[in-house]
Amino acid sequence: MDYSEVTEGNTHFFVPRQDPCHTFPPASTPVFYNPRMELNRDATVLLLTHLRPSDYLDAMGASGVRGLRVARECGIPVTINDREPGAVDLIRQNAAALGDVVAVTHQDVNVLMSGRSFDAVDLDPFGSPAPFVDAAVRSARRYLFVTATDTAPLCGAHLKAGMRRYFARPMNTEYHGEVALRILLGFVVREVVKYDRGVEPVFCFAREHYVRLHLRLLRGAAAADRTLARIGYIMQCPGCFERTETAGLLPEPCRCDRCDAAMAPIGPLWLGAINDHATLAALRERAEAMPLGSKVRLTRLLDVLVQELDTSSHYDYHVIAKAEKVSPTGMETVLTRLTALGYRASRTHYAGTGIKTDAPLAVLKSVIR
Ligand SMILES: C[S@@+](CC[C@H](N)C(=O)[O-])C[C@H]1O[C@@H](n2cnc3c(N)ncnc32)[C@H](O)[C@@H]1O
Numbered sequence: 001m002d003y004s005e006v007t008e009g010n011t012h013f014f015v016p017r018q019d020p021c022h023t024f025p026p027a028s029t030p031v032f033y034n035p036r037m038e039l040n041r042d043a044t045v046l047l048l049t050h051l052r053p054s055d056y057l058d059a060m061g062a063s064g065v066r067g068l069r070v071a072r073e074c075g076i077p078v079t080i081n082d083r084e085p086g087a088v089d090l091i092r093q094n095a096a097a098l099g100d101v102v103a104v105t106h107q108d109v110n111v112l113m114s115g116r117s118f119d120a121v122d123l124d125p126f127g128s129p130a131p132f133v134d135a136a137v138r139s140a141r142r143y144l145f146v147t148a149t150d151t152a153p154l155c156g157a158h159l160k161a162g163m164r165r166y167f168a169r170p171m172n173t174e175y176h177g178e179v180a181l182r183i184l185l186g187f188v189v190r191e192v193v194k195y196d197r198g199v200e201p202v203f204c205f206a207r208e209h210y211v212r213l214h215l216r217l218l219r220g221a222a223a224a225d226r227t228l229a230r231i232g233y234i235m236q237c238p239g240c241f242e243r244t245e246t247a248g249l250l251p252e253p254c255r256c257d258r259c260d261a262a263m264a265p266i267g268p269l270w271l272g273a274i275n276d277h278a279t280l281a282a283l284r285e286r287a288e289a290m291p292l293g294s295k296v297r298l299t300r301l302l303d304v305l306v307q308e309l310d311t312s313s314h315y316d317y318h319v320i321a322k323a324e325k326v327s328p329t330g331m332e333t334v335l336t337r338l339t340a341l342g343y344r345a346s347r348t349h350y351a352g353t354g355i356k357t358d359a360p361l362a363v364l365k366s367v368i369r
Contacts, residue, residue, distance in 0.1 A: 001030060001086075008038055009045055010291050011069045013094040031087045032062040032126075037147075039294035039301075040212050041066050044122065044145060046283050046290060046298070047203050047214055048074045053119035053143055057081065059109045059136065060124050064091035064102070067122075071102045073290075081105040081112055113139035123147065129184075130165040133191045137217070143202075146188060146213040154180035154211065156266075171236060171266045175314035177206035177350030179234070182312060184211050185270035189227055198223025203283065204274045205301060206350040216276075230272035234312050235263035241320060242361055245271050245312060258361070273310035280306045304349040309356040318353040321368050328368060331355070337367040 003014040015033035048056065048070055055077040058067030064087075067080035080091050080102050088106040095102045105112055113121065113135035120143035121136045123129045127150040129136075136144055148154060153162035156170035156179060163169055166187040170179050181204060192199050198218035205212055218227075232247035237256035244263070246252045251265035284302045292298060321328035328334075331347065338345035338359050348354030357364060 001090075006033070006035070006065075008041060008065060008293055009069050009073045011065070011072045011098070013063060013065055013068050013097070014090065015063045015065075016090075031084070031090050033065065036208070037210075039207070039298055040147060040210065041069060042292040042294045042298050043203065043205075043212065043301075044214065045069050045073050046287055046292065047279075048076060048120070049290070050279065050282055050286060051120070051143060051202075052076065055079070055118050056120045056122065057113075057118040057139070058122055058124075059113065059132070061091050061104075062087050064094045064104075066124060067091075067102055068094055068098055072098060078102040079105060079118065081107060081109055083108050110135040117141055119143065120145065125149075128153065128165045130187065133188055137188075137192050137195060137197070140217055142217055144188070144192075144213075144215045144217055146184070146215070147210055148180075148184050149210045151176070151180050151206075151209055151211065154183050168268050169266065171264065173236060173266070174316045174319050175312075175348075175351070175354065177211075177354075178312055178314045178348070179266060179269070180211050181206045181213075181274060181350075182234075182269035182271070183267070185213060185274065186231055186268050188213065188215065189231060189270060190268075192217060193224040193228050196221040196224050198225075198227040200276065201270075201272070201274045202276045202279050203305075205305065207301070227272075230270060231268050232271045233265040233267035234269065236266055237261055238264055240361075241315060241323070243313070247271060269312075271312060275305050275308075275310075277306060301349055304347050307346050308349055309344055309346045309358070311356055311358065313356050313358065314348055314351070315355050315357070315361070315364055316351060316353050317355050317364070317368055320365060324365055324369060326369050328353075334364075334367055338364070341367070 002017040004017045016029040058080040061080040061082045064080045067078045071078040121140040122145040124147045152158040155176035156172035200216040203214040233251040236243045239259045239261045335345045343359035345357040
């Protein structure tokens, strides 16, 4: 294998040299490495310097970059696993170059996680994490981190695949980042509460082609019940932008106030907060002093997440303006007008023209006009 040396944060490691004719890494290399996921890894390294779990499992290591960075940049005991022999060889070489500060295992990840526990478990599969979440929940003592790159099934663009993987009904809407994030969270919650445990989202976001969850796991049936109470549905009107939330395992049938159509349920999904704002503020401060390659983009993401409303109430104000046949006013003007009228309003982290607000749709439309 022909290798090239890469640096992320202050960690140096080797990855297979990529064929410049291929833009998507798996097509050209025997072991996966995607530089476009650096922000995803930076976010986890940043969070782990704050949370400081007693140990960490990089369950699906590939080159091992994620676990290597956690070991070197956070000083946390790390185990890196992969089932592919080529990946395990590369992880061992990279670990040796780092001074053998990580343990390397070569197992199917579900077997490993069924037999051992770790304070923090990190799943970073190709595509859907669904086949691995149950074992990860049994293995994780306090923290569970999950990446999903199958955004088409999660957001309803591939409806049947979404229903098979996540046992939920997504819908292809203009707020697909929100739906993908909350369908995945809803799925993980269902895998957790059956063990009488609860979930607290700490730092979760949707970006480009993936969704990333950083979750705290809580103990006890009461925590599980509190978590379950945040499961429900977004009820979306098929004919207009009207939508509402309904909590509970079954959707409450309802009709659109504006056009009287039967509202269609999206879910079950997570209706609660997707971030812990105190943790985000602490990360924002900490990020300044860390050598993160994606620092500018990551701090921008944190800045938006800190002010983002916890609700699912996303509206794309350009789409609404187009439907109203008006040219949209600026985002800041819309937000200021909504707050001046006494409503809460914020930007969304996954769409530049997205607004979250508790204002009724009629008010939002009048403000956009
Ligand atoms: C997307 S890559 C991981 C990328 C890596 N975490 C990073 O940040 O660059 C997914 C890895 O999971 C491994 N994998 C897939 N299924 C697995 C399983 N059942 N058990 C263990 N490893 C698995 C693959 O061999 C592959 O190396």
